[in-house]
Amino acid sequence: MTDFVEGAELPSLRVHLNRTDLIRYAAASGDFNPIHWNDRVADSVALPGVVAHGMLTMALGGRLITDWLGDPGAVLGYQVRFTRPVPVPDLVSGVDPDADTAGAEIDLTGKLVSVTEAEDGTRVGKVDITVKFDGRTVLGRSNATVRLP
Template sequence: MSTPEPNRVAKGDELPPLQVHLTRADLVRYAGASGDFNPIHWSDRVATGAGLPGVIAHGMLTMAAAGRLVTNWIGDPTALRTFGVRFTRPVVVPDDDEGASVDITGVVGDVTETDGTRVARVDITAKFDGKTVLGRASAEVQLP
């Protein structure tokens, strides 16, 4: 399968993969931007006390990283028509300089045309530590 140019898209085309590295510093910056200061995103004591394996990335931060795969490819964030995911597993971010890596891939699941407007559905896979962290992740983009 090939990497599609947005104006020549076909079902089965793969988007260029994206690897996103998340560190504790990224979580702090996201907390400030989003206003989500839940301590499971910065305190190991609270996170493990809540039954988590450690500090976890904000779900919406992980979702935004997956969305970046699509907007990087299409080149125009305003072309994004719909985007949805289900959170299936947390991204555990260790307190070190390495952080956590999320590997994101996408494939064009369908291309439709209505009244001259072409829309591609992109099925997205996001994995951390070899395991899927987002389920039913897909986006619809208006094609040029």
């Protein structure tokens, strides 16, 4: 059982991203920018290779929150600042050695930093979210305002 008290740590989440995930996200979002699927284009704009969609990375932060709360409708607000790209190597499961374990590992953690009571008596919390790739933060000022159970 999760305690929804100030200072509570959210259960951490680790997500493995591969190129297939980027294709699926592009199809769902309609974002077919070639930096998310073409190495030559990514290289031409000085990226470290094909990178995950920023909004996909942001969505993973939202998943951390909704997994914790159990109710996507409890998210009242969510904001991030994109600070660093997440490169996703071109590895294919069944073709490249270690393809199932290599790739972009995204580590997400969160902390309930404040709890207040709204005028209607509901409890509202502010959650700071940390999203890291390769030990480095990829989203800055990432936080959500949520309705607590």
